[in-house]
Amino acid sequence: MAAATDSSTGDNLRSLIFKFEDGKASLSVLDQLLLPHETKYVPVNDVNDAWDAVRSMRVRGAPLIAIVAVLGLAVDLTSNQATIRELDEAAAVGVDDIKTYIYDKMTYLTTSRPTAVNLFNAMEELKQIIVNSVPSSSSSSHYAPFVDAIVTHAQFMLERDVSDNKAIGAHGADDILSRHTDPDGVRLVTICNTGSLATAGWGTALGVARELHRRHKLRSIAALETRPYNQGSRLTAYEIQTEKMNGTLLCDSMAAFYLQSKGADACVVGADRVCANGDTANKIGTLALAIIAKEMGVEFFVASPFTTLDIGLASGDKVEIEERPPGEMLESSGAPLEMPCWNPSFDVTPAKYITGIITEKGVLKKSADGTLDVVGFVKKHSHDRHD
Numbered sequence: 001m002a003a004a005t006d007s008s009t010g011d012n013l014r015s016l017i018f019k020f021e022d023g024k025a026s027l028s029v030l031d032q033l034l035l036p037h038e039t040k041y042v043p044v045n046d047v048n049d050a051w052d053a054v055r056s057m058r059v060r061g062a063p064l065i066a067i068v069a070v071l072g073l074a075v076d077l078t079s080n081q082a083t084i085r086e087l088d089e090a091a092a093v094g095v096d097d098i099k100t101y102i103y104d105k106m107t108y109l110t111t112s113r114p115t116a117v118n119l120f121n122a123m124e125e126l127k128q129i130i131v132n133s134v135p136s137s138s139s140s141s142h143y144a145p146f147v148d149a150i151v152t153h154a155q156f157m158l159e160r161d162v163s164d165n166k167a168i169g170a171h172g173a174d175d176i177l178s179r180h181t182d183p184d185g186v187r188l189v190t191i192c193n194t195g196s197l198a199t200a201g202w203g204t205a206l207g208v209a210r211e212l213h214r215r216h217k218l219r220s221i222a223a224l225e226t227r228p229y230n231q232g233s234r235l236t237a238y239e240i241q242t243e244k245m246n247g248t249l250l251c252d253s254m255a256a257f258y259l260q261s262k263g264a265d266a267c268v269v270g271a272d273r274v275c276a277n278g279d280t281a282n283k284i285g286t287l288a289l290a291i292i293a294k295e296m297g298v299e300f301f302v303a304s305p306f307t308t309l310d311i312g313l314a315s316g317d318k319v320e321i322e323e324r325p326p327g328e329m330l331e332s333s334g335a336p337l338e339m340p341c342w343n344p345s346f347d348v349t350p351a352k353y354i355t356g357i358i359t360e361k362g363v364l365k366k367s368a369d370g371t372l373d374v375v376g377f378v379k380k381h382s383h384d385r386h387d
């Protein structure tokens with residue numbers, strides 16, 4: 001039986017509260033639509049709640065989407081409403097029925113948002129676990145072994161994400177500081193939110209800023225507001241202020257002039273899907289920032305855990321880009337008129353604009369031929385993954 005656990009990551013910006021006690025999992029998620037004005041945790045009681053929390057963007061961020069989906073599945077399967085358990089106890093269902101029951105819930109969760117690969121990678125991990133958890137013929141329950149394996153993996157995902165993010169922070173800080181030696185520290189620019197509110201804690205790109213800040217080597221961090229959801233002005237600004245980093249908020253349109261007039265040592269952004277050739281899907285506006293950085297001679301890094309790598313997808317032109325409801329854009333713009341608008345939530349930055357990819361296993365830099373060999377990097381480090 002999985003050990004009881006509380007998923008506190010120790011920081012004061014907890015994206016979720018997960019508990020597993022007396023065989024029952026419970027989950028509350030921080031409603032990010034209300035931040036920074038209101039801190040409210042809402043319960044997730046089943047996969048329907050988890051799906052809705054992700055789709056509505058009450059919960060968002062590539063790693064966190066996957067984590068909430070798997071935790072929501074764990075809550076669902078351990079809830080009292082799990083009728084399948086009664087059927088199992090009555091020997092009215094077999095192993096295949098139970099696997100189908102669980103797979104159907106997993107498939108449903110993957111329909112919540114299409115672009116971030118983490119959720120899909122997490123479901124593939126779970127399928128492997130389910131396949132390897134087939135109960136013995138003598139087992140009194142066919143259901144319990146599957147559920148326990150899924151709860152255990154959900155708890156593992158929480159811990160792995162924080163440790164991956166801290167490793168990303170350390171590798172990113174080491175790499176950037178190896179070239180930028182100003183005693184006052186480095187100047188970063190970032191987009192969207194990639195901190196504790198996009199993960200189980202610490203963050204990816206913002207985790208690099210956190211680590212530099214911890215080392216007293218973060219001279220400044222400029223955050224783009226990231227319209228229309230405003231992850232930057234609402235969420236990243238909230239994290240920066242909470243951690244007392246030296247932050248500056250920029251309108252998205254200010255990026256070029258900021259780099260031209262004030263300068264920066266590096267842009268560090270998150271990722272929703274890193275393709276085999278290094279093309280990276282990330283928040284809308286990332287492509288523009290990457291092009292501007294290239295033009296201004298500023299390093300451009302993607303911070304991405306292995307859970308965001310998709311080496312099965314050759315290049316970025318194949319990424320499905322989520323389009324959000326037009327109302328989300330019109331509403332946040334205060335537009336007085338209803339008119340057709342285009343609201344893609346992501347764009348794809350070609351590898352040629354990317355200096356390197358900061359992962360928990362180290363920093364992937366361009367090969368001599370100018371390419372980012374993500375596949376080779378994954379193969380090189382796959383043996384030392386702690387899956």
Ligand SMILES: CSC[C@H]1O[C@H](OP(=O)(O)O)[C@H](O)[C@@H]1O
Pocket residue numbers: 060061062063192193194195198199203204205231269270271272282283284345
């Ligand atoms: C830790 S990377 C998070 C990644 O996800 C964000 O998208 P969204 O807020 O729509 O879920 C954004 O692309 C970030 O870079």
